[in-house]
Amino acid sequence: MIQVKFERENVNDEFVLVTKIHKTNADRVESDECVLEVETSKTIKEILSPATGRLVISLNVGDEVAVGGILFEIDSDEADTALALNTARDSRHTGAESGPLPDNGNIRQLSKAAQQIVDRSSLDINRLPTGWVTSEDVLALTTADSAINKPGPAIMTNREPDSARSDLPKTMFRHERTSIRKRTEARNLGRANGSGNLSMLAISVAVGTQRLSTPPFLFFDSIADLVVFEASRLLHSFAELNGFHLDDRTIGLYDEINFGISFDNGRNLKVLAMQNSDQMSLVQIQEKFESLLHLYEKGDAIPDDLMTTSTVTLSDLSRSGISHMLPLLNANQALILGITRSGDGGFIIYASFDHRVSEGLRVARFLTELRARIESHFRAKAPSHGFVEVARCSVCDRSVTEEKSNGGRGLLKLQIDNGSDGFICRACFEGW
DSSP states (O other), rough: EEEEEEOOOSSSEEEEEEEEOOOOOTTTTTTOEEEEEEHHHHHEEEEEEESEEEOOOOTTTTTTEETEEEEEEOOHHHHHHHHHHHHHHHHHOOOOOOOOOEEETEEEEEHHHHHHHHHHHHHOOSSSSSEOOOOOHHHHHHHHHHHEEEEOOOOBBBTTOOOOOSSOSSOOOOEEEEEHHHHHHHHHHHHTTOOOEEEEEEEEEEOOOOBBOOOOOOGGOOHHHHHHHHHHHHHTGGGGEEEEETTTTEEEEEESSEEEEEEEESOEEEOOOOOTTSSOHHHHHHHHHHHHHHHHHHOOOOOOOHOOOOEEEEOOOOTOSSSSOOOOOOOOOOOEEEEOOOOOOEEEEEEEEETSOOOHEEEEEEHHHHHHHHHHHHHOGGGGGGGOOOOOOOOOOOHHHHHHTTTOOOOOOOTTTTTTEEEEEEEHHHOO
């Protein structure tokens, strides 16, 4: 029996992942025929049979095998099998007992290869046929057992008691296995950074002089509402950022997007959840901000679900006067966003993330898309007017210059339903 093991190819790999299996247990394979494929931290590698013979394998796609562990075996002992067969036949003619005796008293003779398989398994020898027993007979029985006892798909949720962790989040999530490459990367980062896997990226956001729609007073000099509104929707395309590191091989992906808002008066830091923020309009998010702030400032007891269900967090320090920050991740989260003011009057958005869950390039793309979405809420500055605000229609965004060039006399000033002033062009006023 020839054992095929995965030998170490680089110092980083501790496990390999079985990605494809081309043959089944007890199949006859030829020398140099591909039996299976495994994923390492660097590549996908084909594993070939070293000889012609019968395949002995108990792996499934998705299994992980330790480096140096057995992937499969090849029963190529054809000469010994033929010799054992002749010996068993001679023994039966002479009445000699050359194999173990089961309860029924019939003689059972195992080939050398068959006996090796039985010795490695928990197979009851009395289930084997009497007479001469080959490795193929044993493999046929173990294959049938495997088909009966084979577990279903590894679809796990935290509704099942599958994890020994006692600090699992209360928000529902699903499990997703991380790749060998990601695990190796996280392990190496931990070794180099004292077991830390926190990374941070930042991006500048250039804002115009006025939003297209006038926000409530709380957001006159802030983009916190826009960050939550746009990031909540964007997280559908970056699902791992709305998750957390569960264990060395698994991440959790939340079923809901609940943006936690950090409130801190210098004495009492709390993160309150804005539940299902991806399903809320911008106005609803602004109203929720105000209600959470009011609840925090009252100092009364806060409902437990608001304190324990955040899946991602925002910390807004844009009014503090600082220009840089390093947001720290909360428990069971993979992303926290921070906001500060930049020197040119714009903002800087920081993203701290768990490198065991996502990648720097992925977070860079997330921030780039987030910036574009936030900037779209502002009127563009007008270089020809020295960056002085140009009056625009609050409905269609047509400037007063465009209105006059189309034969209009200017814009009408009106009061918007939120109490602020705005403008409207002739076409929008008359409903063209």
